[in-house]
Amino acid sequence: MSAFEIINLSRRGFLKAGAGLTLGVAVPSLAQMAGPGKGGGSVVAAGALEPNAFVRIGTDSTVTVIVKHLEMGQGTYTGLPTLVAEELDADWSQIRAEGAPADASRYNNLFLGAMQGTGGSTALANSYEQMRKAGAAARAMLLAAAAERWAVPPDSITIARGAVVHAPSNRKATFGQLAVAAAKLPVPQDVKLKDPKDFALIGRRLTRTDSRAKSNGTAIYTQDVKLPGMLTALVAHPPRFGGKPKSFDADKAKAVKGVVDVVAIPQGVAVLASDFWSAKKGRDALAVEWEESGAFKLGSAEIMAGYKSLAATPGLPARKEGDLPGAFARAAKTLEAAYEFPYLAHACMEPMNCVVKLSADACEIWNGEQFQSIDQPEVAAVLGMKPEQVKLNMLFAGGSFGRRANPHADYLVEATQIAKAIDGRAPVKLVWTREDDMRAGHYRPMYYHALKAGLDAQGNLIAWQHRIVGQSILAGTAFEGMMVKDGIDATSVEGAANLPYAVPNLGVELHSPKMGVPVQWWRSVGSTHTAFSTETFLDELALASGKDPYQFRRALLAKSPRHKTVLEMAATEADWSTPLVSARVGDRRGRGIAVHESFNTVVAQVAEVTVRRDGSWRVDRVMCAVDCGVAVNPDVIRAQMESGIAFGLTAAMHGAITLKDGVVEQSNFHDYMPLRMNEMPRIGVYIARSSEKPTGVGEPATPVIAPAVANALFAATGKPIRALPIKI
C-alpha cells in the first residue's frame, strides 16, 4: 500500500494580504505543481522571493505561479502563468503552476466581486492585469537587487528569458542568485506594464504546464488522493429527486469484507469501506426503503407538454423594442417555429468525488475545487463551523463543464455529512460511480422555445417574438439577488435578449416554471439553447425571404462589427460561395453557418455535413472564427474551440437525459452517448486580430456548433431541425 503525500497549501496563509513580502520555506506539493519541463515541482530552498500572493521565485530559479482558478482542462495553469512570465521576462521553462488555497481576500475572481471561484469563462479575462502586475512587481525587485549588488543604475540592466544582464560590465545573474537579496527589498506598489508591442510570450504558442504530468499518469486528481486511514464511501441515493431514506437494513452490507460502517445521511445511506470495490459490493447488498411522498414523479413528456401550454401565454418581458403587434399586422409574411431541448448531464470523465478530513476545529477538503466562496460556507453550515475553518485544496479536475461549481456544494455537503456521521474518526473519500453521477441531477434544464417573425414585402426582418419556457438556474441560489431581476433569470434569456441582429420590433419573454429536478449551468449556460433557436430560425427566415443565410446575417449585423468580422472570416475560410461536392452518388451535402456571442467572446462557425442515402449523417469539417480580444496563447484558444465544438456536437448528436415517472432513464455512456473519435469533424480555427483585453474561450465555441450543423442539414435535406438531439 502506498499513499500520496498531499501537502496542505493553506500554509500560505502566513503571507500578508496583498503585496506583503515574506521569506518562507516553500514546500511544493506534487499534487499541485505542474511545469512545462516536468510533472512535479522542484524543491525550493529557504529564501524564496514572494513579492505577492501569486509569485514565488526559488533559489533554484524556478518561478512558481500560484493560480487562483481551477485547472479543469481549459488551460488556466498555462494562461495565468503566461501573464506573469511575460512581465517578469522569465523563460517559459522556469515556470511552474500551483493551485491557490481558499482565501477570497487574495484570490477572489475580480469579475465576481468578493467571491473566489472559476466560471463564466472569466479566469484569464479577470486576471489579465492582476497577474501581469504580479510579474512586473517581481521583476522590479530582481532588477533592484541586481542594481544594488553590482552598484550600477537599474536602467542599465536588462532582463530577458530569465537572465539578468548588465551588458557594459558583462555581468549576469539568474533569478535564483538574486532571489534572497530581492526578497529583502520593498515591494513596489506601482509598476508599469509592457506595451503590447513588446510582448515576448503573450501571443506565442507556449506548451501547457500540465501536458507532461497528464501524459504519464503522475497528475493527481481528487480520485487519486489517499490519506492514512481513509475510508471510501458510496451512497445509495433515492431513485427519484426529493426522495429520502425511510428505513434500511445494513446487515448484508456490513457482512461484506472491507465494509466498516453504514450510516444514514439526509439524502441517502452511505456505505464506508476500506476501498472502492468493497464499498460498491456493500452498497449493492444494502436494502433501503425510500420515503417518496415528496418526490418528483413527472416524466419528460409531461414536463414538455406543460411547457408547450405555457408558451401559448405571454411571459415576463426580458426585452421589448418597437411596436411588435403593429409590425406583425403589417408583415407580408409571418413564420413560426418551436424548439425542444432536453435535460443534459455534464458527464465529466472524472465523476464527482471529494475527500473530507475532520478535526475538532477544522475541516480539510481535497477537491477539483471550483467555487470556494460557495463551498466554504455550505460545508461549514453542516458542521457548525465558520467558513474560514474549512480548508480547500484545489486539485486538477477531470473536467467540469460547470458541474463542480454547484451552487449548493452538493457533493461536498454529502461527503461532509458522511464524515460527520462517523464523528470524523477517519478521512472520507466520497466516490460517485458513473451511474450516481449521471442520475444526480443538476442538469442543463429542459427548455421549450416558441419563435415568431415577420418579413415585409422586400423580405426585410421587421418583427421578432421569442418566448422561452424553462426552469430558472439561479432561483434559490446565492446568485438569485444578483442575477434575477423582475422575475427574469439572466441565464435563461442570455443569447436571446441580446440578439445582435438589427430588428426594429422585438420582444423576448420568459416563463420560469418550477420543477423538482435540480438544474445547473452547463458549458455556455443559456446560450446552449438560445443560440440554437435564434440561429436556426434565422436560416428559415433567410430562405423565406429568398436570401443567402450568410448574406442575410451580414446585412443585419451592420452595427455589430465583432459579429460581422468573425462571420466573414468563417465564411471566407469555408469558401462559402463555392458549392460542395458529394463524394458518393446519393450523398447529400450541406453547409451551415451560425454566429453567437457568449461571455464577451464572439464565435462564428461554418459546418459541412454529409447525409448518406440511408439517412445517416456526419459533420465533415468545421471552420471556426473567434474574436476573444488579445490572443494570449493561440494554441490554448484553438484547443478550447475544438473542445467546445466537440462538447456542443455531443449534445447535438446524442445528448438527452430523460425522465419517466420521475426516474432518470440514462445511467452510463451506452445510453448517454459521448462523441467518439469516429464522429469528430476536422476543425480549422481562425483567431481575429484584436488589441482589446482578452475575453474567455472555455465556453463560447460550444453553443455555435449545433445551429451550424442543423443549418447545414437543413441546406442538405430541406427539412428544418427543431429539437435536440438532432434526428433527421
Place this chain on the structure above:
Amino acid sequence: MITLNVNGKPMSVDADADTPLLWVLRDHLGMTGTKYGCGMALCGACTVHVNGQPARSCSTPFAAVAGKRITTIEGIGQTKEGRVLQEAWVANDVPQCGYCQSGQIMSAAALLAKVKRPTDAEIESAMSGNVCRCGTYNRISLAVRQASRNLK
C-alpha cells in the same frame, strides 16, 4: 494472496478474486495513473495492457490476469511506443483535463506495437473506444501519427 506481474515487477495482492484489476491497481497497489471512468468498459479511461493487448481493467477480475504481463501508464514509458507517444502528446499539447489520457495513450501504444504505421482509419478504429469529454480527438490522432513517424 495472488501475485501480479505489473510493469515487470511481481506484486502481491490480498483482495477478493472478483475485484477488478482497476481497483487493485488503484486502491491496493497505489498506482493511480489508470483511471475510473465508467466501470462498464465503455470509456477506455482504465485501459492497460495484458500480455501486450489492450484491456479494460474496470471489467477484468484481477485473479484472471495472475501470471500475465500487465503494463500500466506508469510503465508504458519504458517501451519504445510509449516513449514516442508520450513525447508526441506533450509536443502537441493533447491533454486538457487529462483524465482520459492515460487510457488514450495505452490504446495508442497497443496499436503502434501491432501496426507501426497505422492508417487514419486504423487509428480511428483503435481509438474510438476511448472517450474524451474535452474533445481532444483531433490532437490525439495527430499525436499518434507523429509518434508513428518517430518510431524507429
